[in-house]
Amino acid sequence: MSTELTIGEVARETGVPASTLRYWESAGLLAPPARAGGKRRYDPETLGRVSLIVLIKRVGFTLAEARVLLAGLSEETPPPEIWRELAQRKLPEITQTLTETRAMRKILETGLHCDCLTLDDCLGRVGARSLHGSTPARRLDEVSPQF
Numbered sequence: 001m002s003t004e005l006t007i008g009e010v011a012r013e014t015g016v017p018a019s020t021l022r023y024w025e026s027a028g029l030l031a032p033p034a035r036a037g038g039k040r041r042y043d044p045e046t047l048g049r050v051s052l053i054v055l056i057k058r059v060g061f062t063l064a065e066a067r068v069l070l071a072g073l074s075e076e077t078p079p080p081e082i083w084r085e086l087a088q089r090k091l092p093e094i095t096q097t098l099t100e101t102r103a104m105r106k107i108l109e110t111g112l113h114c115d116c117l118t119l120d121d122c123l124g125r126v127g128a129r130s131l132h133g134s135t136p137a138r139r140l141d142e143v144s145p146q147f
Contacts, residue, residue, distance in 0.1 A: 004041035
């Protein structure tokens, strides 16, 4: 019984579609697998690599950043300094995203309880641009805390 995995098996085990695995291979995130009869055959270690890519993507790194991170990783050494540098650059982006997400949530929650008679009134209430342009647009993180 072979320990090599088909692309379908890797996809099932990791929850990552086969098309994404092929894309990650072409993008240099996954090493080209061996082939048997023209079909991809992955080492079992590929499951860990795919899970790591999923985690890297989940915390907000781009594919280019993921490629840089993965290039320096090995089981014998701790994460390279590039990890720390990229993480330090990513943290302000994540903080901004959280701020925007909180403001968006506040707007949506306000909208759920809205009793305005018109959409224009409702948009003005949450600080968005009025349909007639009379209310200045504001950034999401500037929405009034009264909501």
